[in-house]
Amino acid sequence: MSSLWLTAGLSSALLVGDAYAETASTSSSQQARKSYDIPAGPLESALNRFGREAGILLSFPTDATAGARTDGLSGNYSVEEALPLLLRGTGLEASGSGNTFVLRKVAGSAAGGDAQLPEVKVMGLADATTEGSGSYTTTGQVSTSTKLGLSPRETPQSMTIVTRQRMEEMGLQTLSETMQATTGIFVNANDTERITYNARGYSVTNFQVDGMLNTYGGSLKTNGDNVIYDRIEVVRGATGLTTGAGDPSATINQVRKRPTREFQGNAAVRIGSHHMRRGEIDLSGPLAYDGKIRGRFVAARQKADSFRPLYKEDRTVLYGILEADIGRDTVVAVGYEQQKSDPRGVTWGTVPYWNSDGSVANLPRNLNLSTPWASWNIDEKKTFATLEHNFNDSWRLRAAATHSDRRQDGSLYFGYGGYPNADGSGIFVAYGSFPSDEKMDVFDINLDGKYGLFGRRHDVVMGIGSSERKSISDSVYYDGIPAGYDVIPDWSNWTGNIPQFDVISRGFPSSISKIKQQASYVATRLNISDPLKVIVGVRYGTYETRTQNYSTTGVAATPSGYKNSGVLTPYAGLLYDIDDQWTVYTSYTDIFQPQNYRDKNNEILDPVVGKSYEIGIKGELFDKNMNVSAAVFRSNKDNVAEIDDSVPPNSLPGNAQAYKSTGKGNVVDGIELEASGQVTKQWNLSAGYSHTRSRNNKGEPINTVIPRSLLRVFTSYHFNGDWEGLTLGGGISLQSSFWNTARKPDNSMSRIDQGSVTLVNLMASYKFNKQWTGTLNVNNALDKHYYGRVGFYNGVHHAEPRSISLGLRTTF
Incomplete structure (x- = not known):
């Protein structure tokens, strides 16, 4: 059974199973009330957003939420108060404490089936998807720098993540417009079509799409439309481990x-x-x-x-x-x-x-x-x-x-x-x-x-x-x-x-x-x-x-x-x-x-x-x-x-x-x-x-x-x-x-x-x-x-x- 999991801002030392439980600490913020404004709609999308905003890890088999909808959530609640409201009428309930919760079917509910769904093991941090987050950043996994899937805080290089929310609010429709709003990036336009991005004193020559190299030659640089991207990750400095040849300027990854x-x-x-x-x-x-x-x-x-x-x-x-x-x-x-x-x-x-x-x-x-x-x-x-x-x-x-x-x-x-x-x-x-x-x-x-x-x-x-x-x-x-x-x-x-x-x-x-x-x-x-x-x-x-x-x-x-040949890049x-x-x-x-x-x-x-x-x-x-x-x-x-x-x-x-x-x-x-x-x-x-x-x-x-x-x-x-x-x-x-x-x-x-x-x-x-x-x-x-x-x-x-x-x- 496929699995979906959510988290926001957990410790970098996350493990799996019992090891995970031993290393994850209970945050006092989980007991505190926070303000939420999650609209009615598909349950899975609502839970994704709630997990990011609440700072919790919520695990469940994908089939558990198939076709389910929620009435939404608006107001100030603790995590323990909010989850029952989000799950009301779905035949599901949440159990857990601290940072970790598991979804289960309510015994004898109209949703039918077994009284309990098999628990899903969870590994690592959440992905860095920003669509629907309402935020200008993400604490999820990014791989532009090392491919290890680290959060921005765990990545030992400066980086900027331009989220979907920021693109839409600022009206950033192209890559050049986005880079003009990005820390440490200067956009040089030789004319109407030839554009150069500069960081840390050098031209940016390494571009990626979904982490895959996308570098063309000549003077016409990448300036794609942002409508298809969830986010744009910019790692400043040299990224020779993932890109090979390049200047110590930056790598731009369009996701x-x-x-x-x-x-x-x-x-x-x-x-x-x-x-x-x-x-x-x-x-x-x-x-x-x-x-x-x-x-x-x-x-x-x-x-x-x-x-x-x-x-x-x-x-x-x-x-x-x-x-x-x-x-x-x-x-x-x-x-x-x-x-x-x-x-x-x-x-x-x-x-x-x-x-x-x-x-x-x-x-x-x-x-x-x-x-x-x-x-x-x-x-x-x-x-x-x-x-x-x-x-x-x-x-x-x-x-x-x-x-x-x-x-x-x-x-x-x-x-x-x-x-x-x-x-x-x-x-x-x-x-x-x-x-x-x-x-x-x-x-x-x-x-x-x-x-x-x-x-x-x-x-x-x-x-x-x-x-x-x-x-x-x-x-x-x-x-x-x-x-x-x-x-x-x-x-x-x-x-x-x-x-x-x-x-x-x-x-x-x-x-x-x-x-x-x-x-x-x-x-x-x-x-x-x-x-x-x-x-x-x-x-x-x-x-x-x-x-x-x-x-x-x-x-x-x-x-x-x-x-x-034989180029070593440590x-x-x-x-x-x-x-x-x-x-x-x-x-x-x-x-x-x-x-x-x-x-x-x-x-x-x-x-x-x-x-x-x-x-x-x-x-x-x-x-x-x-x-x-x-x-x-x-x-x-x-x-x-x-x-x-x-x-x-x-x-x-x-x-x-x-x-x-x-x-x-x-x-x-x-x-x-x-x-x-x-x-x-x-x-x-x-x-x-x-x-x-x-x-x-x-x-x-x-x-x-x-x-x-x-x-x-x-x-x-x-x-x-x-x-x-x-x-x-x-x-x-x-x-x-x-x-x-x-x-x-x-x-x-x-x-x-x-x-x-x-x-x-x-x-x-x-x-x-x-x-x-x-x-x-x-x-x-x-x-x-x-x-x-x-x-x-x-x-x-x-x-x-x-x-x-x-x-x-x-x-x-």
Whole structure:
């Protein structure tokens, strides 16, 4: 018989059976009354929510709640008072005390059957699902950092979890919008489509979906729609144990929604500034065999104009998943996801910063030197499958595979360069088309469980995984190019009225590249004593890349590439529980990042290597409804490539530049503070501050296009009483100054500065009844005018002005 279990904020030393009972302590909060507002509906969903809010572990066979409904719960109750009210009329009762309760059938009840259901053994913490929690955080299991399934407090690295509740209240519809509200993350936009996420002084290059690698090459980064995700987990620092190669910046893991055992659905529409209109639907529930087969379907469509003339957004999202119980111990799932973006009037670069006479141009904020047909389309499709099998109460096997196919196309035309003159001349154009097809196959299988050693129980995970990405770029040429096509005749009166050039395929690729990673890994958490835990792990793998270029006549050049074998990436963490609320920790991991640069002898440079350290404290406050943390971090990167000026420029075969290793390289250090969750049941808060300092081996500042300091705060309050149904929220986002050097018309280099900026966001929501809720969001409420990127192509990219949106959501 399948089992479901719930918990919130239990001790990190949870075991199973009698061992569990010996280690779990009775919390005084269980005897205290708490405020609950759980609506009538499916019993299983209500119990899930109650378990999280009450901080209890409740175990029962899944069949016990099949088809059962509850009248809900509203008011102040102790756990012992609340459970009978939730279970009233269901033929079920709860027994237990402290943190642990078991559901049983009432003897002789109308529900029929045996007087008692077999008790279910429970292992570990609850999953981290945030849908329906009403909270800005979770205390459930997350695996982005180590795959051990640890709570945020048990994870020896800084992390942020952006929950479903926070996404909906803040109106966070894309990954880039979410990262702009995340502690320690700065979003750089080179233009309307090319986005870079930065953390701890470096670009974020590791992305996951459901813990599976999802990293594509090129300059177009992941910016998917959030409608299909339950939460987004961001682990800052190096995560070499789970991701392999990468910088000590962060790993972003987007976790999909899963099917529910009871039917639920919601639909929403949203309208906003610049003719934005959006619709979405989400349906989930049992399909057959009393819920043993479940499904979920999610779809969204969004169109919008922009403060930039000519630019139009068109985004489509489809997601479907089937999940099935195979016997009592196995769950399998298959799914499909498509995220399609078809923007028009896209930019390709920045707006010039200086006039031809060297003065600051101050070109209009809404200037868009593009055309109505300029596009940069991405159509990304994923199919995936997962399997989870529980051998017993202690051991579990998990396997997952994903196939991704991303097609990039479109034609670009944009006045990105030069220095404007008063008569409207001086700006030249870049145009082109770069169709490509990228495929990625990712596989991972691991075994996790518990083992006994020296009279204690410990946790372990071991597994193997691989990822292979193949990219094929089409060889094309352009036709129908009239004279003067590469200049803007008059930027001050530009309308974009220019014919589209023809893109003609040569019938063969311009390049084919492959990147392959394979690895095995093992990690264990040693429970040295009740308060002391040690996590150690290692990843052993290979990293291989190969590129084949072709001439415009289809002649293959000499292939290039390299292979790094036997790469060992160790990981270590130490945690000490001061009491039942606070944990101090420290962690260490290696950095490994291959680089495709050659020295003056035409030999590939050694990979970038380094070390990442972190020390901090974490806490679970307000009855474990809020996670707080403070951390100090430092990373060192060696063998960083720099231009070798001992030989002439571009002196290598193929006119390539020679580089040399810096030896001892970059150093980044800083601090991070964060608090996220519920202060009270009605009051949610997310607040984070980060300060980062980056220097090269000469002590000079690097990565100056990233602000050193970031502050992100957002809070919301749900009113009761006469104002019941009303939620008010707001926040600020503060970033310190940043700068970059760029070339002026006289060929000299000069700085472009962006001063510190403080943005204000506002939110108001009203729940008309149990089904209908309206939400108003105002972003950049003070309409601050600032740059999101400086120095790229000697210009600037203007950030978004004030925007207003109004949404209406119904649940059923």
